[in-house]
Amino acid sequence: MMPVAPLMIEHRLIEKMIAVIENEVDWCERNGNVSMELVDIVIDFIQNYGDRCHHGKEEGILFRELRKKNMSGELVTVMEELMEEHRASRATVARLIKMRDRFIQGDKLALPEIVDCLRFIKTLYPAHIEREDKMFFLPSMDYFSDEEKRALLKEESEFDALIMHRVYRDKVHKGRRYLSCT
Numbered sequence: 001m002m003p004v005a006p007l008m009i010e011h012r013l014i015e016k017m018i019a020v021i022e023n024e025v026d027w028c029e030r031n032g033n034v035s036m037e038l039v040d041i042v043i044d045f046i047q048n049y050g051d052r053c054h055h056g057k058e059e060g061i062l063f064r065e066l067r068k069k070n071m072s073g074e075l076v077t078v079m080e081e082l083m084e085e086h087r088a089s090r091a092t093v094a095r096l097i098k099m100r101d102r103f104i105q106g107d108k109l110a111l112p113e114i115v116d117c118l119r120f121i122k123t124l125y126p127a128h129i130e131r132e133d134k135m136f137f138l139p140s141m142d143y144f145s146d147e148e149k150r151a152l153l154k155e156e157s158e159f160d161a162l163i164m165h166r167v168y169r170d171k172v173h174k175g176r177r178y179l180s181c182t
Contacts, residue, residue, distance in 0.1 A: 001153060002153070006057075006160075008132075010054045011054075011129045017045050017046075018121070018125050020038070021118050028111070034114050043093060046089065048167050050089065051089065053163045057160075058082070060159070061155050061156055063079060065144070066079060066143060082131065082136065085128045095117055096118070
């Protein structure tokens with residue numbers, strides 16, 4: 001198995017979440033409201049699965065190793081654009097969190113901002129995933145030997161084994177702040 005195979009498999013789950021977001025955006029626009037439960041699910045999914053786990057492996061493992069290679073200018077440009085899209089996703093989720101908090105506190109003007117954030121996410125990811133799957137992942141594998149590919153795959157597997165512990169350790173840490181307030 002190539003090191004990009006798990007990343008491409010993860011894309012399929014991300015695409016399923018994007019379909020959920022697309023339905024929510026349509027529902028919000030028809031009804032003038034939003035499900036805060038779903039917004040929280042989207043935030044958690046994009047932050048933890050999409051960014052920490054998936055982008056964590058792309059940026060922290062694959063892209064890190066590709067930077068050591070003498071890649072074509074075209075592939076370097078695509079990688080830089082993909083990283084910019086990762087940053088845009090993170091910024092949008094941060095804005096979504098801010099707007100969710102305002103909405104929960106009664107600011108109904110935050111609703112269009114929430115919908116804009118969801119719309120941005122549902123628009124960004126399909127094109128992003130297609131570029132990675134079709135224009136970047138497979139060509140990038142040409143820069144690695146079989147031994148390097150095995151090492152990348154092993155590192156990705158070890159990363160995955162630790163990610164859940166990191167996510168929930170952070171959640172407990174955040175929870176402690178609430179305990180100290182009571």
